[in-house]
Structure formats: C-alpha cells, structure tokens
Amino acid sequence: MTAESAKPPASRRTFLAGTGAAAAGTAAAALLAGPLAGTARAAGPVCPPGQFAPVPQSALGPPVNADGYFVGQIKGDLYWVTDSFYTAMFLTTRDGVVLVDAPPTIGHNLLRAIGAVTQANGRPSQVTHLVYSHSHADHIGASVLFGPDVVRIGHSECRTLLLRDNDPNRPPPEVTFDEHFTLTVGGETLLLDFHGPNHTPDNIFIRAPAQQTLMLVDVIFPGWVPFKELAVSQDIPDWIKAQDVALSLPWQTLVAGHLGRLGTRDDAELQIAYVADLIASARATMASLNPAPIFQEFGNNAWAIFKVYLDAASAQAAAPVTAKYLGKLAAADVFTFDNAFEVFEFVLRVDGGVLGPFGIHP
Ligand SMILES: [Zn+2]
Numbered sequence: 468m469t470a471e472s473a474k475p476p477a478s479r480r481t482f483l484a485g486t487g488a489a490a491a492g493t494a495a496a497a498l499l500a501g502p503l504a505g506t507a508r509a510a511g512p513v514c515p516p517g518q519f520a521p522v523p524q525s526a527l528g529p530p531v532n533a534d535g536y537f538v539g540q541i542k543g544d545l546y547w548v549t550d551s552f553y554t555a556m557f558l559t560t561r562d563g564v565v566l567v568d569a570p571p572t573i574g575h576n577l578l579r580a581i582g583a584v585t586q587a588n589g590r591p592s593q594v595t596h597l598v599y600s601h602s603h604a605d606h607i608g609a610s611v612l613f614g615p616d617v618v619r620i621g622h623s624e625c626r627t628l629l630l631r632d633n634d635p636n637r638p639p640p641e642v643t644f645d646e647h648f649t650l651t652v653g654g655e656t657l658l659l660d661f662h663g664p665n666h667t668p669d670n671i672f673i674r675a676p677a678q679q680t681l682m683l684v685d686v687i688f689p690g691w692v693p694f695k696e697l698a699v700s701q702d703i704p705d706w707i708k709a710q711d712v713a714l715s716l717p718w719q720t721l722v723a724g725h726l727g728r729l730g731t732r733d734d735a736e737l738q739i740a741y742v743a744d745l746i747a748s749a750r751a752t753m754a755s756l757n758p759a760p761i762f763q764e765f766g767n768n769a770w771a772i773f774k775v776y777l778d779a780a781s782a783q784a785a786a787p788v789t790a791k792y793l794g795k796l797a798a799a800d801v802f803t804f805d806n807a808f809e810v811f812e813f814v815l816r817v818d819g820g821v822l823g824p825f826g827i828h829p
Pocket residue numbers: 468601603606666667685
C-alpha cells in the first residue's frame with residue numbers, strides 16, 4: 468500500500484483541492500456522459516469527499532493516547548501497537564524485544580510503546596530482532612530507528628526488493644528464508660511462513676503459536692473493506708487465496724497491519740464473503756452489461772471505450788455489494804467501486820480469461 472493511505476482524510480482533501488485533482492474528477496464525470504453515466508456516476512470515483520457513510524463503531528479500535536498511539540497486550544508477552552492507521556506487534560523476551568514491522572506513521576511511538584511495556588513487565592527494552600512482513604515502506608519505513616545492529620529477518624525476495632529500492636530507512640534483511648523460519652529469542656517463538664505471492668511477492672505469514680496470533684499484512688482488513696483495488700495487490704488470484712490460507716491456520720487474534728483494531732476469525736470470514744459477493748456480482752455484470760452503446764459513442768478512441776466500459780462495469784458490480792455491506796464493513800461506499808474494478812480486471816479478465824466484449828473474435 469502507498470504512504471498516501473496514511474494521510475488523514477482532511478489533509479488529503481486539502482491536498483486534492485490544492486493540486487486540482489478534484490477538477491480531474493469533474494473531467495472524468497464528463498467522460499461518462501452516455502447511456503451508462505447515471506449508474507457509473509452514482510457509485511463511481513467522482514463521489515464528492517465528505518459524503519461517505521459513517522464508520523460503524525465495530526470497525527474502530529481503542530482511542531490513541533496524547534502521543535498518538537495505543538499499545539495493548541494480546542496475550543502473555545505479545546503486544547500490539549497502533550496509531551489507528553497502521554499496526555505492528557512485538558514480543559518481549561528475557562533477552563530483548565522482537566518487533567514485527569516498523570510503520571513510519573507510528574515511528575518513534577514504537578520506542579515509546581516498547582519502553583512503557585518493558586518498564587512495566589521488567590523485561591529488557593532493547594529491540595534485538597526486527598521481522599519484516601514485506602518490503603513496502605509504509606510498513607517498515609521506520610526500520611532505520613532500530614540501528615545497524617538489530618537482526619533484520621525477512622523473505623529472500625524481500626531482501627532482493629530492498630536491495631533494489633536502496634532506501635536508507637529500510638535496510639535489507641540479513642537473515643532470509645524461502646519457505647519457513649522458526650525464530651526463537653529468549654524463550655519466545657515466532658513461526659514465519661511463505662505461502663506464495665499475494666499482496667506482494669514477499670509477503671509472509673507470521674505466527675506466535677503460544678499466543679494464538681497471526682500477523683498477516685495487507686490481506687485482511689478487520690471491520691473494513693479492503694483498501695483500494697484489493698489493497699493494490701500485485702497478484703489478485705493469490706491474494707484472494709491468501710485469505711483462505713489465513714483461515715486454514717490455527718489462530719484466534721489477527722494483527723492485520725492496518726487500521727486501529729485487532730481482528731478475529733469472524734472478520735476474516737466476513738471479508739471472504741465480501742470478496743466472493745464481488746466476484747459473483749462482477750460475473751453477473753459481465754453477462755448483462757451491453758457494451759454496444761459505448762463502442763458506438765466513443766468510436767476510434769479505444770482507451771475511452773475501455774475506460775467507460777470498465778467504469779460502468781465496476782459501478783454495476785459494486786452497487787449491490789456496497790448496499791449489502793454498508794454498516795457491516797466500514798467504507799463499503801469508499802472502496803467497493805475500486806475493488807470491483809480489480810475483480811473485473813484480474814479475477815475475470817486478464818487472469819481469468821473471461822473477456823466479455825474483448826474476447827476471441829467470432
Ligand atoms: Zn504493502
């Protein structure tokens with residue numbers, strides 16, 4: 468996910484107004500003039516900011532403190548920390564702290580949270596190990612705060628990507644693995660597993676078996692619909708499968724990397740149902756949406772035909788799913804259009820081979 472998602476809505480709105488991106492939205496609306504414009508505009512990306520449905524209380528986590536963070540015990544020596552946009556977790560052991568991810572928006576509050584917890588439980592506060600869920604800067608961009616001596620651990624592809632990115636805030640992991648790694652520090656254990664690419668080619672499953680906890684980032688979003696375009700994931704069919712892999716593992720608590728609360732197995736099941744409903748709705752849309760008027764209207768402008776067709780299809784596929792999940796999953800009205808686009812484009816079209824009007828010519 469991009470760092471952009473971390474910005475509070477108000478400043479993002481200001482930013483959009485300042486750069487004229489709001490005007491671009493108006494231009495997109497004009498493009499949609501035609502027989503399908505009504506549907507596309509109603510559920511599409513041109514919805515004015517500030518007119519979204521309220522966030523259900525069930526989606527929200529505990530309030531953050533004056534420093535802007537909340538830290539809580541999951542079970543035993545396992546803790547989680549959030550700024551309500553991002554989450555990380557850490558194990559306090561008799562030999563030091565094992566931290567999983569270092570989101571820059573939490574930043575120095577990671578050190579404050581770890582300091583407060585270890586002061587209370589009498590364990591050493593030094594972070595000795597830092598596990599990377601995946602290479603993205605919005606989840607590990609504060610890695611630099613833990614100095615050159617912390618043992619950084621991640622998937623081998625994570626190292627490859629970070630060597631490419633060459634970002635001083637994200638030193639590549641020195642300890643890497645391909646399939647499985649058991650990390651034991653001071654009597655505490657984390658199980659690190661790679662189950663194939665999903666959100667990224669290096670995104671791993673991190674389990675604390677004694678605490679019945681799974682950390683899996685950018686796949687399941689407890690209480691909320693997935694971030695735009697199914698968490699801007701690089702492999703959509705395998706991202707969808709990763710939801711099921713998560714449920715196949717034994718855990719009771721999920722640390723999902725985003726938003727402000729922990730997750731449950733019910734949260735995972737609800738998201739799986741949402742995605743399944745989106746796929747079913749996209750299939751029905753592919754079968755029922757008549758593209759002929761769009762081809763007629765936009766003539767030789769191939770990109771306009773693709774855009775208007777895909778926008779109309781996304782709007783039609785999203786509409787019943789948004790209606791069904793409003794009040795059950797926060798921001799169903801914010802990102803279901805973009806998530807429907809992703810399903811239409813990848814699950815159906817390019818990875819599924821269900822091409823509709825762009826299939827094999829008769
Ligand atoms: Zn990511």
